[in-house]
Amino acid sequence: xxxxxxxxxxxxxxxxxxxxxxxxxxxxxxxxxxxxxxxxxxxxxxxxxxxxxxxxxxxxxxxxxxxxxxxxxxxxxxxxxxxxxxxxxxxxxxxxxxxxxxxxxxxxxxxxxxxxxxxxxxxxxxxxxxxxxxxxxxxxxxxxxxxxxxxxxxxxxxxxxxxxxxxxxxxxxxxxxxxxxxxxxxxxxxxxxxxxxxxxxxxxxxxxxxxxxxxxxxxxxxxxxxxxxxxxxxxxxxxxxxxxxxxxxxxxxxxxxxxxxxxxxxxxxxxxxxxxxxxxxxxxxxxxxxxxxxxxxxxxxxxxxxxxxxxxxxxxxxxxxxxxxxxxxxxxxxxxxxxxxxxxxxxxxxxxxxxxxxxxxxxxxxxxxxxxxxxxxxxxxxxxxxxxxxxxxxxxxxxxxxxxxxxxxxxxxxxxxxxxxxxxxxxxxxxxxxxxxxxxxxxxxxxxxxxxxxxxxxxxxxxxxxxxxxxxxxxxxxxxxxxxxxxxxxxxxxxxxxxxxxxxxxxxxxxxxxxxxxx
Numbered sequence: 165x166x167x168x169x170x171x172x173x174x175x176x177x178x179x180x181x182x183x184x185x186x187x188x189x190x191x192x193x194x195x196x197x198x199x200x201x202x203x204x205x206x207x208x209x210x211x212x213x214x215x216x217x218x219x220x221x222x223x224x225x226x227x228x229x230x231x232x233x234x235x236x237x238x239x240x241x242x243x244x245x246x247x248x249x250x251x252x253x254x255x256x257x258x259x260x261x262x263x264x265x266x267x268x269x270x271x272x273x274x275x276x277x278x279x280x281x282x283x284x285x286x287x288x289x290x291x292x293x294x295x296x297x298x299x300x301x302x303x304x305x306x307x308x309x310x311x312x313x314x315x316x317x318x319x320x321x322x323x324x325x326x327x328x329x330x331x332x333x334x335x336x337x338x339x340x341x342x343x344x345x346x347x348x349x350x351x352x353x354x355x356x357x358x359x360x361x362x363x364x365x366x367x368x369x370x371x372x373x374x375x376x377x378x379x380x381x382x383x384x385x386x387x388x389x390x391x392x393x394x395x396x397x398x399x400x401x402x403x404x405x406x407x408x409x410x411x412x413x414x415x416x417x418x419x420x421x422x423x424x425x426x427x428x429x430x431x432x433x434x435x436x437x438x439x440x441x442x443x444x445x446x447x448x449x450x451x452x453x454x455x456x457x458x459x460x461x462x463x464x465x466x467x468x469x470x471x472x473x474x475x476x477x478x479x480x481x482x483x484x485x486x487x488x489x490x491x492x493x494x495x496x497x498x499x500x501x502x503x504x505x506x507x508x509x510x511x512x513x514x515x516x517x518x519x520x521x522x523x524x525x526x527x528x529x530x531x532x533x534x535x536x537x538x539x540x541x542x543x544x545x546x547x548x549x550x551x552x553x554x555x556x557x558x559x560x561x562x563x564x565x566x567x568x569x570x571x572x573x574x575x576x577x578x579x580x581x582x583x584x585x586x587x588x589x590x591x592x593x594x595x596x597x598x599x600x601x602x603x604x605x606x607x608x609x610x611x612x613x614x615x616x617x618x619x620x621x622x623x624x625x626x627x628x629x630x631x632x633x634x635x636x637x638x639x640x641x642x643x644x645x646x647x648x649x650x651x652x653x654x655x656x657x658x659x660x661x662x663x664x665x666x667x668x669x670x671x672x673x674x675x676x677x678x679x680x681x682x683x
Contacts, residue, residue, distance in 0.1 A: 172317045172342040173349050174242035176384045178203060184386050187360065191409065192231035192391035199386075202235065205296070207311035209240025209273060212294030218246040218271045220315070221322050223538075225249045225264065225272035225291065227283045230370055231391045233296040235379065237273035240294065245315030246271065247322040252371035255650050257286045264289065267325050267337050267538060319343035325538050326373050328472045329594040329653070337538035338472045345380075347531040348475045351504050353381035355480060356413055356441060356466070360386030363438070365406070365414040367395050372590075374446065377476045378415050399424035400431075407436035415443040417590045418467070419621060425453040428460060439463050445470065445477065446590040447621075448578055452494035454483070469499040469578075471592070473547070473562050474532045478506050481575055498575035499568065505531040509553060509561065510570055517553075518569075525582050526568045529554065529561035586615040588624055591652040601649045602626050602658075605641060607634040610664045612672055613655060616680055625680040626655035629663045636660065638681065657681060 171179075181189075185200035197205070218224055224241045226248045228234050241248045249267050251260060263269075264287050272291040274280040280293040317323075323342040327335040358364070364382040366389045368374035379389045390409045392402070399420065406414070416424075421444045428435075445468035457465060470477035481500025502508040510524035511517060518524030529551045536544030551561040567579040586593050598613040610629035615622045630636050638658035645654045657680040665676030 170319060170343070170346060172242075172319065172346055173323070173380050173384060174239060174314055174317065176346070176349075177239060177380075178243075178314050180383060180386050184360065187386055188388045189383060190232055190235045190389055190391070191363075192235075192366075193393040194232050197232060197235070202239065204311070205236045205298075206239035206243050207314070208298045209236060209294045209296060210243035210314065211311055212298060213241065213244035213246060213271060213273070214312075216271060216292035216294065218244050218292070220245045220317065222246045222271060223249040223267045223269045223322075223325050225251060225269050225283065225287075226370065227253065227272045227274045227279065227293075228296055229253060230366065230375075230395075231393075233275050234370055234391075235389065236296045238379075240273060240296070242317070242323075243314040245317055245321075248324045250324060250326045250371050250373070250375075252369065252650060255371075256646075256648050257288075258648050259650065260287050261289075263327055263335065263337075266327070266335065317342050319346070320535075322535070322538075324376070326371075326472050328592055329597045334600070335597070336540065336543065339535040339538040340475055341535045344475045344531055344533060344535075345376075347505050348477070348503075349380045349384055352377060352477060353385050355503065356381065356443065358382060358385045358387055358413070362387035362412045363390050363410050364388070365409075365411045366391040367414065367416060369395065372446075373472055373476045374415060399427055403436060406439055410438040411436065412438050413441045413443065414439065415445070418444045418447040418449040419590065421465070422449060422453045425457045428462070429456050432460060435462055441466065443468060447587050449497040450494050451491040451497055454497055455488060455491060458488055467497045467500065469576075470532075471528075471562075471564060473534045474506070474528050474564075475534060478502060478528050478532050479508065479576060496578055498577045500575045502528075502530075502576075503532070507551075507553070507561075508576060510568055510576070515552065520572045521569060523567055523569050523579055526564045526566045526576070527551075527561040528564060529559060533560060533562055586622060586624075588615070588622060588652045591650075593624070593652060598624055598626065598653055598655065601645055601653055602628055602641070602655070604648070605636070605644055607631050607636040608641075612664060612674075612677070614674070614677075616657075618656070623656040624654070625657045625659070627659045627661060627664060627677055629661050632662075 181199040181203035186198050189199045189202040190197040224246045226237050228237045249269050251263050272293045274293050284291050319342050321342050323340045323345045325337050327337050358381050366378050382389045440463050442463050442465045467481045468477045469479045479500045479502045481498050507529040509527040512524050548560045551559040565582045567582050568576050570576050595613045599611050602611040607630045608628045613626045616625045641658050659681040665673040
């Protein structure tokens, strides 16, 4: 491992600010920041957080939206030695309260006093907070008092916490360490061949760890992270922005890229000339889209696979001409090969390596692994298990729940899920969490959730047994859920029943479930 791989990311960004202080680090609708300005404003945030008592192993709610303030808040939390809690600010208040309680969060960053007061009102708790605007007045002139340097964070200390859907009905707080994050950022910067000349699109929502994959390798190599103000615009609407900002690298959800590929097939046109690489992930793509994209001469596509527990990306796939020509038809794009420092095992139920070509469950190991689930040691032990194939004792591997196969010398190929975890619009969703949300309604006495096929991809369906005499309707139940949980956890279709079909032993009989009720 090279020395730079062991330097924590915030310290590498601070070094970059010293090397190229006048280069542009951040560009957004509200303005730009040079690396010098970026560094100074982050130090001002760190000073306020330190004064409020935040430090190593403390989580700090990143309570700002995409753009300059998000960048400053993120780096400022790290400069204080603390760990950002990445959360969706559009989530229902009850959801935010649950996340802060689970993460033990007592601190936040916010734009100003009003924004901080709103966060405290929404979360129902006192938050010791720092402003992302405090340092704005000192970035164009020499500060009267020099801010302290960034905290010298230990490699094993907490880097950030991000929640994923939980199989117990509760969200799981994944704890990422600085050592794993540093190694991944270095590897991804090399994988995407990033340089100081790159302008990288900042597209992912702040509550997605892909937002970190877009920004951190960019800042560690001296490039510019360019925030798009609206990430729900269509691919055709995005193209003028890419051209205007001279974007060279984009990282997009696979379904969004697939929509782009199909649109370009219907209406062929050249893409912005600065665009040199497209990274896709968060869902399985189709080889037909990849073939059409390549045949049109568009920039190379790197398809990535990973989980929050593997520090964003664990494997990638970029086919050459021979591999493209070998695709027999419209199939799933392979997962590819593990990144440097990542070990991938295909194991059977007895944790033995599956023979080449045989199906097995994918386990990941190496520097990519998260520390575990924050404050959840039992759950950590369940999913992060001893690695019997490691060279050194004490190594762990993570059970992904994904069924894969691998031919000799070939890439990993995804076959499906080994459990009830599904992808809904790019979000990993545990069906048990959906069921827990539905069951929380006072009229619901029993519930089961499943993913069902739809024209635009998998969607959630729920069958719920309601109490006798209840006047609950499917739309009313969905409205209730929309106020409690994020939209991707709300079933698209709800079927209300007197009782769910169960075997004499009490187990659900899925074959006896009626077809999902039409909306």
